[in-house]
Amino acid sequence: AQSVAQPEDQVNVAEGNPLTVKCTYSVSGNPYLFWYVQYPNRGLQFLLKYITGDNLVKGSYGFEAEFNKSQTSFHLKKPSALVSDSALYFCAVRDLNAGNNRKLIWGLGTSLAVNP
Amino acid sequence: SQTIHQWPATLVQPVGSPLSLECTVEGTSNPNLYWYRQAAGRGLQLLFYSVGIGQISSEVPQNLSASRPQDRQFILSSKKLLLSDSGFYLCAWSVLVDRGSSPLHFGNGTRLTVT
Numbered sequence: 054a055q056s057v058a059q060p061e062d063q064v065n066v067a068e069g070n071p072l073t074v075k076c077t078y079s080v081s082g083n084p085y086l087f088w089y090v091q092y093p094n095r096g097l098q099f100l101l102k103y104i105t106g107d108n109l110v111k112g113s114y115g116f117e118a119e120f121n122k123s124q125t126s127f128h129l130k131k132p133s134a135l136v137s138d139s140a141l142y143f144c145a146v147r148d149l150n151a152g153n154n155r156k157l158i159w160g161l162g163t164s165l166a167v168n169p
Numbered sequence: 170s171q172t173i174h175q176w177p178a179t180l181v182q183p184v185g186s187p188l189s190l191e192c193t194v195e196g197t198s199n200p201n202l203y204w205y206r207q208a209a210g211r212g213l214q215l216l217f218y219s220v221g222i223g224q225i226s227s228e229v230p231q232n233l234s235a236s237r238p239q240d241r242q243f244i245l246s247s248k249k250l251l252l253s254d255s256g257f258y259l260c261a262w263s264v265l266v267d268r269g270s271s272p273l274h275f276g277n278g279t280r281l282t283v284t
Contacts, residue, residue, distance in 0.1 A: 085270055096175075096275030104270045141211075
């Protein structure tokens with residue numbers, strides 16, 4: 054079955070430290086992978102995606118993510134966290150072998166708190 | 170550039186009352202349109218999606234319905250709200266013609282409280 058796991062409900066980091074938000078997935082075919090961020094009482098904003106090519110993908114606001122096929126992971130990273138990065142982060146995957154490729158499979162989200 | 174508008178931002182409705190939430194997209198044509206519900210600030214549940222005018226697919230049988238009367242207009246409705254309909258409703262769009270590589274673009278959501 055297709056699934057996305059974000060194993061940490063909450064991640065706490067100090068401002069200026071590197072941050073990682075974890076995501077693992079399970080699909081039968083090749084995945085399209087996405088990261089979104091949600092600030093309080095707002096809609097989700099697209100951060101970055103992996104479609105094909107380089108395993109390291111760079112996105113908005115200094116975020117990047119590394120696709121690891123053998124570990125079926127797509128962890129979100131940032132070298133130096135800002136207090137303004139505090140938000141809810143969602144990982145999502147599309148299975149290209151699935152009949153309905155319009156449907157994204159979503160993780161449950163990870164709340165990131167960056168402490169000053 | 171493309172923009173998506175959702176209204177109202179907040180809504181408090183009594184049980185048994187009707188509901189109409191509206192979403193419009195500007196700056197693009199023939200988008201895929203989606204309605205999601207987010208409960209308790211976390212998981213996203215796809216409610217409906219549409220690939221064209223009058224074409225609605227329902228993901229979860231429930232008390233809600235959706236309509237797409239115009240290319241860039243998507244409406245979420247209910248005839249009689251239930252307490253369990255409370256939540257944060259998000260409209261989104263994506264490019265229609267792609268193999269699924271296009272990201273979703275979300276509106277700012279409507280927080281619905283059914284009392």
